Amino acid sequence: MSAKTVLPAVAMTAVSMVLTLAVVVMWLGQAVPWPVALVVGLGIDGGWLATLAYERRLAAQGDHSHAVTAVGWFFGLVAAGVLVAHALTADGSARAAWLAVAWLPIAAKALWLVHGMWERTALTPAALDAIRGIQQEARDEAAVARARLRAEATTEETRLTAVTQAGARVARVQAKTAQTLSRAWSTLETTRSGEDTGRALTSVTNRVTPGVTPRWELPVWGPTEPVPALDSGPALTDEALDALVEEIRHSETPALSYREMATRFRAAGHSASEVRLRAAWKRVAA
Numbered sequence: 001m002s003a004k005t006v007l008p009a010v011a012m013t014a015v016s017m018v019l020t021l022a023v024v025v026m027w028l029g030q031a032v033p034w035p036v037a038l039v040v041g042l043g044i045d046g047g048w049l050a051t052l053a054y055e056r057r058l059a060a061q062g063d064h065s066h067a068v069t070a071v072g073w074f075f076g077l078v079a080a081g082v083l084v085a086h087a088l089t090a091d092g093s094a095r096a097a098w099l100a101v102a103w104l105p106i107a108a109k110a111l112w113l114v115h116g117m118w119e120r121t122a123l124t125p126a127a128l129d130a131i132r133g134i135q136q137e138a139r140d141e142a143a144v145a146r147a148r149l150r151a152e153a154t155t156e157e158t159r160l161t162a163v164t165q166a167g168a169r170v171a172r173v174q175a176k177t178a179q180t181l182s183r184a185w186s187t188l189e190t191t192r193s194g195e196d197t198g199r200a201l202t203s204v205t206n207r208v209t210p211g212v213t214p215r216w217e218l219p220v221w222g223p224t225e226p227v228p229a230l231d232s233g234p235a236l237t238d239e240a241l242d243a244l245v246e247e248i249r250h251s252e253t254p255a256l257s258y259r260e261m262a263t264r265f266r267a268a269g270h271s272a273s274e275v276r277l278r279a280a281w282k283r284v285a286a
Helices: 003-028 034-060 066-089 092-100 104-121 125-193 195-208 238-249 258-267 274-285
Strands: none
Touching: 003 034, 003 066, 003 104, 034 066, 034 104, 066 092, 066 104, 238 258, 238 274, 258 274
16 A cells, blocks of 8 residues: 555655756756756665665654654755756747756655655555454444334324324214214294293293293203202201291392292202202192
């Protein structure tokens, strides 16, 4: 795996060193003897290569020296400066070509920097296998969690659908029942308000309560007030019952009707069957 970063760095270093040596010999060889120019070129390349080798040795030991790094970048900048200076003194047609390759020493130094960073972050095959296993386990757990959530969502959706359908059926039954009761109530109301029905009921009730024509009330549909217990106290004798009925009946003027009297009788906590109460009323009202 290290070949992916070290080979480009080695190739760029070799090209940079050859190009720097050739430029120094061609450029300085016109002003000084060529052996001197060759020594200068080799000095630049040698210093660049020596600092690089020392940096690689420190990296292999897990160490690092800022001074060596600074010297290495200094030699790289010198090589790039030589290439730039040679390009600026060249003819107009060759100037652009020499400027295009003047960055090679800096590029080679940057590639070695990238290779060093790769080495500091490189992991062993065992560590990479462990990381892949952890990542695969995390993906498996996430997939299982997603499947569980989808299943729970589907179950909840099915339950809500069933509850909604059941509620709709109950609502339809309640609506149908209410409609039936409404029609029956309307029939009772029509019967109650009829003229013939009123006369028939009046002829019946007159025999029970002479002089009083009670109104026939519809059956109560809905909550009613609780009625006190009929056997909450000891049974009254006929004389005591007649006395109570007489007292309640004449508690107001005009005398109360049987229904009003019975309501006040039971509200007062007295106890008597409907048959005995009506018999007492007949005796008192006779």
